[in-house]
Amino acid sequence: MEIKYAEIEIEKLQFGVFRPPSWWNKHPKHKEFQKKIIQSIMKDGLKNPISAVNQNDDGFFVCTVGNQRLQALKTMNVKMVPCVLGYKPGQQHIPPGNKIDDFTSLEKYFSVPLKQVILNQNTFHAVPEDVHEWDPDKT
Secondary structure (H helix, E strand, O other), X not given: OEEEEEEEEHHHEEXXXXXXXXXXHHOHHHHHHHHHHHHHHHHHOOOOXXXXXXXXXXXOEEEEEOHHHHHHHHHOXXXXXXXXXXXXXXXXXXXXXXXXXXXXXXXXXXXXXXXXXXXXXXXXXXXXXXXXXXXXXXX
């Protein structure tokens, strides 16, 4: 799998962890965190790109890290989303962007150091160091 930085239309991004509206209603702590994320994005912009993979090569991309940020961006009606995208060479649906060849090149797209990077033939995850700051179950 290779990776690149690209801006992707929000309707082309799918949740890796889908939470229907009824789920949010049953988890008020998470709903409050959504407000915090939206406020942060409105104040400072999106600090870290969404990590996604071109799983089925069908023109849609599955979010692997950043599902809560993706939900916030959808709520805010954002049209284009900064992403770090994992894809397999030869896939047809690869958006234009900047190919990333090494860890240093990857990390420059993030506002904080990376805690973990997983890149293999089937998946890609870039986890920012501040991930627990944005997880209501870990705070």
